[in-house]
Amino acid sequence: MKLFMDTANVAQVAEVAGWGILDGVTTNPSLVAKEGKDFQQTVLEMCKHVPNVSAQVTATDFEGMKKQGDEYAGWHKNIVVKVPMTVEGLKALTYFKSKNIRTNTTLIFSVPQAILAAKAGASIISPFIGRLDDAGEDGMALIEEIMDVWMNYDFETEVLVASTRHPRHIVDAARLGAHIATMPYDLFKKLPLHPLTDSGLKKFQEDWEKVQPKAA
Ligand code: E4P
Numbered sequence: 001m002k003l004f005m006d007t008a009n010v011a012q013v014a015e016v017a018g019w020g021i022l023d024g025v026t027t028n029p030s031l032v033a034k035e036g037k038d039f040q041q042t043v044l045e046m047c048k049h050v051p052n053v054s055a056q057v058t059a060t061d062f063e064g065m066k067k068q069g070d071e072y073a074g075w076h077k078n079i080v081v082k083v084p085m086t087v088e089g090l091k092a093l094t095y096f097k098s099k100n101i102r103t104n105t106t107l108i109f110s111v112p113q114a115i116l117a118a119k120a121g122a123s124i125i126s127p128f129i130g131r132l133d134d135a136g137e138d139g140m141a142l143i144e145e146i147m148d149v150w151m152n153y154d155f156e157t158e159v160l161v162a163s164t165r166h167p168r169h170i171v172d173a174a175r176l177g178a179h180i181a182t183m184p185y186d187l188f189k190k191l192p193l194h195p196l197t198d199s200g201l202k203k204f205q206e207d208w209e210k211v212q213p214k215a216a
Pocket residue numbers: 006026027028106126128130131162163164182
């Protein structure tokens with residue numbers, strides 16, 4: 001299972017990449033706007049730390065997506081062009097596939113959308129589970145259905161569980177065999193922690209200290 005960070009903050013990426021377990025980054029226009037830094041520079045800095053950095057096109061028409069995506073792909077080999085799940089986006093996915101440019105289809109909320117994006121040659125699809133949960137639906141049920149469908153065919157498209165909110169989302173995504181999960185920095189920071197690890201380590205250290213020779 002690959003783990004990505006959902007952020008446009010380079011320091012956060014550098015920190016977690018240092019743990020040795022970070023496989024990629026997903027950015028989106030809202031995250032980039034929140035940081036207020038130059039987009040190209042941000043993406044290129046991230047490419048120094050991870051082999052996959054999703055950079056989202058902001059155009060909504062095929063020609064515009066094509067122009068932006070071609071430009072992004074030319075910046076660095078680690079860039080994955082992020083395309084919204086629309087009919088124009090499907091045309092763009094087909095075009096990028098023909099150019100061997102990697103893509104991530106964003107804003108997937110249904111199984112038919114997932115199938116269309118896979119058929120158009122998306123490298124990755126991103127179903128947003130947290131936003132479905134927020135709307136009173138069951139986001140993880142969508143991942144379950146998509147993974148069921150993926151079992152029946154030879155789609156090369158990887159399923160990325162996006163819009164995750166808590167550690168249980170990561171566990172459930174892994175149990176369902178999703179290829180990738182992306183999560184915000186704060187969620188990443190929770191994953192290594194367990195109170196029994198802390199109390200256990202404290203006890204080991206105390207017991208070890210008790211049998212160390214005292215300085216004269
Ligand atoms: C994924 O690529 C998206 O950027 C992201 O996961 C959206 O998450 P949100 O619903 O927390 O904004």
